[in-house]
Amino acid sequence: MSETTTQSAAGAFEAEQKRYLEGFASGIAAVRLTGGLAPGGAGAAAPPAEPTGPDAIHIKAQDRTVRDGGKLCDQEKWKRAENPFDGHNRLIREAAAGKQPKPEDNFRWRYHGMFWVAPNQVSYMCRLRIPNGILHHWQFAGVADLADQHGGGYVHVTTRANLQVREIDPEHAQPFLDGLTDIGLTARGAGADNIRNVTGSSTAGIDAQELLDTRPLAKSWHNWILNDRSLYGLPRKFNVAFDGSGVMPTLEETNDIGFQAVEVLDGAAVPPGIYMRLVLGGISGHRDLARDTGIVLKPEDCNAVADAIIRVFIENGDRTNRNKSRMKYVLDAWGFDKYLAAVEDKLGRKLDRVAPEHVAPRKPTDRFAHVGVHAQKQPGLNWIGVVLPVGKMTSDQVRALAKVAAECGDGQIRLTVWQNFIVSGVPDAKVAEVEARVEALGLTTKAAGIRSGLVACTGARGCKFAASDTKGHALIIADHVEKAVPNLDVPVNVHLTGCHHSCAQHYIGDIGLIGAKVVVSEEGDTVEGYDVVVGGGFAENPKIGTEIWKAVKAEDAPARVEALLRAYLALRQGPEESFQAFTSRTGAEALRDAAEDQPALKAAA
Secondary structure (H helix, E strand, O other), rough: OOOOHHHHHHHHHHHHHHHHHHHHHHHHHHHHHHHOOOOOOOOOOOOOOOOOOHHHHHHHHHHHHOOOOOOOOHHHHHHHHOOOOOOOHHHHHHHOOOOOOOOOHHHHHHHOEEEEEOOOOOOOOEEEOOHHEEEHHHHHHHHHHHHHHHHHOEEEEEOOOOOEEEEEEEEHHHHHHHHHHHHOOOOOOOOOOOOOOOOOOOOEEEEEEEOOHHHHHHHHHHHHHHHHHHOOOOOEEEEEEEEOOOOOOOOOHHHOOOEEEEEEOOOOOOOOOOEEEEEEEEEHOOOEOOEEEEEEEOOHHHHHHHHHHHHHHHHHEEEEEEEHHOOOHHHHHHHHHHHHHHHHHHHOOOOOOOOHEEOOOOOOOOOOOOEEEOOOOOOOOOEEEEEEEHEEEEEHHHHHHHHHHHHHHOOOEOOOOOOOOEEEEHHHHHHHHHHHHHHHHOOOOOOOOOOHHHEEEEOOOOOOOOOHHHHHHHHHHHHHHHHOOOOOOOOEEEEEEEEOOOOHHHOOEEEEEEEEEEEEOOOOOEEEEEEEEEEOOOOOOOOOEEEEEEEEHHHHHHHHHHHHHHHHHHHHOOOOOOHHHHHHHHHHHHHHHHHHHHHHHHHHH
16 A cells, blocks of 8 residues: 555544544533533533524523533423424424324424324314414404314414414324414414413503503514524523503413503603503412512513513523423522613613602503403494303304404404403494394303303313313303302302413412312322312402312312302492402401301202
8 A cells, every 4th residue: 555545544534533533522512411421520521612593592501500510301402402493394294294293392393383282182282473462353264264174173262362273183283384374373482482472452552541552562572582593492481461551451460571551650760651660470370470670661672671581581590490490480599689680781771660659550450341342442433352161262153253353343353361352443333233243153242240251271171281171160160150149240250270380370360270180089099170269369459369278079169169159249348349359358268168158068068
């Protein structure tokens, strides 16, 4: 062999060795990152190059977690192994062949709005993004068409003023998403560790009481999220809401970030006018409502401030324990002052603070402005809220309701956080027609009794986390109460949620039920049931409800709700005293004792 050939072969061998060693080092670094090799031990690889690109902020946070001795949870490993956006084409190919996703790919599909909900339903559920919950009648009808073509032929309204469609087979997943694009909608980032649907005041722009129209703010933040990949892949999901201080509350106090329109009075550190007050840390399923930070913002500054808040969370949220990974737990560990100082450091400026005495009190809300006929601020026009049985509509009902909006209103459908919707822009002369057409569909616009305030999550029929069939039991409770308590002359909110995620926000209802497995034998056999809380509130009366009963069998829940309502009617100070006001005055325990004295529960005892 010639010297030249020998040198060439040696050079090739050395190059191959180099590539092998580089790959080996990268592999060790990857294993270390995912918790398989303790940092600093024998054979530890050199630190990897500084991450770059839109995912760098997340990669750095993961690296820091491992350097500090933590072990990334599975979801963080999945994100690191293959970004859900980078893996989308593979997901499409596998779904088109009818393949059911592995757990890690189920997680990745959620970045695109698709949730594999087996074993409860062996199919996908798609959750959309509808900023401020407002869509055109043709989009509403278009979702119904897609539900027929690719799903189960029905649509649910969610507690984030959103829509979801169920029973989508794997091969229909991407065609469904493509169909959303065709009607100007998207599901991008609607699930997993991302910022969820942006809520705003359902009566924005038509409410005479509102201080600010939230529609431009919600849409602007929606577009901010969609166009910045670095805001995907948070330590856990994240909720943001805008409330215009109108008659219909948005429940922004249940969100990680809430922006509340307020009127700042003379004497404050800022000029008088309309601002957005910043509240942080709401997560009602963990028994916490958002707290006032004292900060007020110009409306046009909301996006930049929300962005900074979320980036502090990205860098410091827990990526090892999913039960402690929401922003609330960073706030609990740090305190609000430290967290807000980190936000201000990112912004490069101090935020304005205003003492409560310089902020005008919020005007009273109407707990049932989302149901029935209400005059708009535009003379001669009305919005009409339609009651939906726990948020469900058939596709045919959706299309018929879309026609009502087009022919009798302004053509818009406004979804609410109460799992229903309102038709806006209805002239006085068309109100009776709308009511009649809604009634002909088997629905109602009447705000009375229990049904108009009934809220239920998906439950055990379609969610693996749920301990009980919330939607089914909610309707049974409503049927029972309407017969047993016919003299219930005021609306009452009853919320049923299937698990600790509290998608139906049971802690803020007048009466809240959270799914539980009830042990009924010495052998440990269980049946579906609920723990029961009372006295929750929101808007001008925010409050986490108090638990009064544990492990109530689902079959006994209707009688328990009946007893609570009978006790309330017997002891209240007139119809003007709401259930929440009554519970606040007497105490939850006194209400429980009074309910247990009712004949229905005495007989059961």
